[in-house]
Amino acid sequence: MDAMRHTLPRLQLTVPMPMRTGKVAMSPGEDGLIGIPFPEHSNELLSHLNDQRRTGLLCDLTLMSRGARYPTHRSVMAAVSLYFRRLFGGEEGGGEGGGGFSVCQLDFVAPDALDALLEFAYTATLTIPSSGMRDVLRGAQFLGIQCVADACRDILGEKAEGETAEEQRAQRTATERMAVGDTVVERGSRRKTDRKKMKKVGLNHINSSFFNPPPASPVSHPSPASDSFRSLPSTQPPSPEHRQNGDPRAIKRPGRGPTINGGPHPWLQEHPHIANQPPVPPLNDKLSEEEDLESFGDDGKLMESTSIPTSIADRGAAATAAGAGRKRKSQTPQQCPVCQKIIHGAGKLPRHMRTHTGEKPFQCSACGVRFTRNDKLKIHMRKHTGERPYPCPHCPARFLHSYDLKNHLSLHSGARPFECPLCHKAFAREDHLQRHRKGHSCLELRTRRPRHGAELGEDDGGEASGREQVNPLEALQAHSSAFSHRSLLEAGSGSGASPQLIFEGDVEREVERERSLALQALAHIGHHRLAGFPELFLRSLELRTGRDAEGEDPGGTPSPTAQRDQWADEIEEEIGEEEAEEEE
DNA sequence: CTGGGGACGGGGCCC
DNA sequence: CGGGCCCCGTCCCCA
Numbered sequence: 001m002d003a004m005r006h007t008l009p010r011l012q013l014t015v016p017m018p019m020r021t022g023k024v025a026m027s028p029g030e031d032g033l034i035g036i037p038f039p040e041h042s043n044e045l046l047s048h049l050n051d052q053r054r055t056g057l058l059c060d061l062t063l064m065s066r067g068a069r070y071p072t073h074r075s076v077m078a079a080v081s082l083y084f085r086r087l088f089g090g091e092e093g094g095g096e097g098g099g100g101f102s103v104c105q106l107d108f109v110a111p112d113a114l115d116a117l118l119e120f121a122y123t124a125t126l127t128i129p130s131s132g133m134r135d136v137l138r139g140a141q142f143l144g145i146q147c148v149a150d151a152c153r154d155i156l157g158e159k160a161e162g163e164t165a166e167e168q169r170a171q172r173t174a175t176e177r178m179a180v181g182d183t184v185v186e187r188g189s190r191r192k193t194d195r196k197k198m199k200k201v202g203l204n205h206i207n208s209s210f211f212n213p214p215p216a217s218p219v220s221h222p223s224p225a226s227d228s229f230r231s232l233p234s235t236q237p238p239s240p241e242h243r244q245n246g247d248p249r250a251i252k253r254p255g256r257g258p259t260i261n262g263g264p265h266p267w268l269q270e271h272p273h274i275a276n277q278p279p280v281p282p283l284n285d286k287l288s289e290e291e292d293l294e295s296f297g298d299d300g301k302l303m304e305s306t307s308i309p310t311s312i313a314d315r316g317a318a319a320t321a322a323g324a325g326r327k328r329k330s331q332t333p334q335q336c337p338v339c340q341k342i343i344h345g346a347g348k349l350p351r352h353m354r355t356h357t358g359e360k361p362f363q364c365s366a367c368g369v370r371f372t373r374n375d376k377l378k379i380h381m382r383k384h385t386g387e388r389p390y391p392c393p394h395c396p397a398r399f400l401h402s403y404d405l406k407n408h409l410s411l412h413s414g415a416r417p418f419e420c421p422l423c424h425k426a427f428a429r430e431d432h433l434q435r436h437r438k439g440h441s442c443l444e445l446r447t448r449r450p451r452h453g454a455e456l457g458e459d460d461g462g463e464a465s466g467r468e469q470v471n472p473l474e475a476l477q478a479h480s481s482a483f484s485h486r487s488l489l490e491a492g493s494g495s496g497a498s499p500q501l502i503f504e505g506d507v508e509r510e511v512e513r514e515r516s517l518a519l520q521a522l523a524h525i526g527h528h529r530l531a532g533f534p535e536l537f538l539r540s541l542e543l544r545t546g547r548d549a550e551g552e553d554p555g556g557t558p559s560p561t562a563q564r565d566q567w568a569d570e571i572e573e574e575i576g577e578e579e580a581e582e583e584e
Numbered sequence: 585c586t587g588g589g590g591a592c593g594g595g596g597c598c599c
Numbered sequence: 600c601g602g603g604c605c606c607c608g609t610c611c612c613c614a
Binding site: 341343344345348352371372376379380383399400401404408427428429432435436 | 593
């Protein structure tokens with residue numbers, strides 16, 4: 001209960017988010033599904049795993065390097081390292097495997113480097129002594145921990161080409177089919193001037209207690225070195241009894257970026273990304289080189305045509321399809337590794353990430369309230385300073401926000417640009433209209449339109465009075481009653497695919513009225529806006545078909561704007577064609 | 585149910 | 600490229 005209580009406040013903030021993107025709102029079938037994010041989960045999970053690693057609890061894999069032993073978890077290692085992923089057979093759909101390696105000799109990775117890499121694996125933070133940078137790089141390359149390798153290269157100011165042929169070969173082998181969640185690259189502050197100190201890559205400061213893990217319990221166990229990691233599997237044959245803990249399913253195809261509801265492995269999703277802002281990984285299958293990262297670039301364009309975030313997989317595919325050679329734009333959209341939302345604007349991803357982590361670094365010195373953003377804090381401070389920089393020119397009212405003033409001004413102007421397409425009630429604010437429609441269960445027709453302000457307000461008023469044969473109160477009553485009985489059925493064909501209204505009395509009149517109102521709304525909106533919502537578009541056509549069939553045209557009054565007429569005419573034509581077909 | 589204020593998150597622009 | 604600033608849309612809360 002306590003846990004729930006703690007998460008509830010965040011729930012209020014985060015649950016509605018998907019609706020804003022249109023994912024849920026227009027998908028009735030998903031109405032019952034609520035995604036409840038637990039921002040701290042990934043961090044806590046990682047923390048607990050790290051605790052387990054320290055105490056040796058549930059460790060089913062021991063890494064050895066030049067005598068030093070490092071107890072770890074196979075699932076964790078497989079999650080971060082392509083090398084282990086392949087070693088355990090958790091990749092390429094052959095995830096049945098999971099091998100049974102309980103000891104891995106990694107003499108080709110220096111103990112210190114291995115220690116750093118393990119720390120990275122369990123804390124999402126890489127603590128690298130400058131002197132050991134190259135060892136870490138080498139280890140990361142061998143183990144197929146791409147993001148770490150890239151980070152090290154960045155710090156060293158190298159390119160992959162700078163590596164020895166052997167290393168490149170090893171890396172290619174390890175990453176050639178890297179499908180993955182571990183391709184994030186920290187580019188942000190990596191070029192800090194102070195490279196003498198320990199460097200920390202990542203922003204998982206929440207679990208700062210794990211930044212400095214104890215020395216990895218080095219137990220001296222000299223063992224024959226294995227120069228080639230390729231030889232490892234054969235030296236440590238699989239043992240089926242280890243499968244359970246390995247749970248290959250958990251790491252199966254980690255990089256197959258989740259589709260929208262793909263159920264990404266939480267840890268995999270959170271872990272590598274949380275550390276970084278920049279080019280959020282394309283997560284495509286063949287992402288092993290920086291060029292690929294670069295090419296991730298302007299795929300954000302994909303988003304312009306839809307409000308539904310493109311899935312990682314899609315983006316990866318798109319990037320691949322787009323081919324190489326693209327350059328990244330400075331305003332490259334970035335995809336949130338947690339919610340997959342595309343974040344536009346340079347440097348905006350860290351800001352967005354705080355909505356998941358719950359981190360509120362900006363605290364009000366006056367009242368202690370914390371904010372996720374500095375600009376919000378500044379605005380908040382106005383409450384304490386009494387500053388209200390937005391005065392109304394018509395009255396003494398002053399406001400904290402410019403948009404509050406904007407809203408307020410609409411009161412003076414009397415403009416109510418937002419009209420309910422069904423009952424024609426007008427509102428000064430769009431959100432009030434939305435609320436109104438939700439309350440009435442108004443048709444789910446999108447009503448947003450260009451803010452032409454008073455024009456629409458006036459038009460709507462005049463138009464409504466001109467074309468309405470019923471007085472407003474009656475209209476509202478009819479409207480309300482219609483929806484209070486709302487059980488939508490098919491309007492004409494009875495296909496059952498889409499809904500229609502059921503009325504008990506005065507049915508025809510009500511239905512006709514419903515159609516008229518909906519058609520007017522449609523004319524306002526334009527059918528092109530319904531293109532993305534087939535069921536609504538279909539319904540609009542059905543409504544219109546029914547009305548025309550009865551030879552009435554309540555929307556016949558010239559629309560106030562040419563565009564509105566244009567849309568109406570276009571719809572008319574479409575309907576006409578359909579009617580012609582039906583008559584035949 | 586509506587009007588109004590405020591909070592919050594995203595995007596654009598600019599430095 | 601990151602961050603500040605501003606605007607916008609949406610949601611919540613209260614009267």
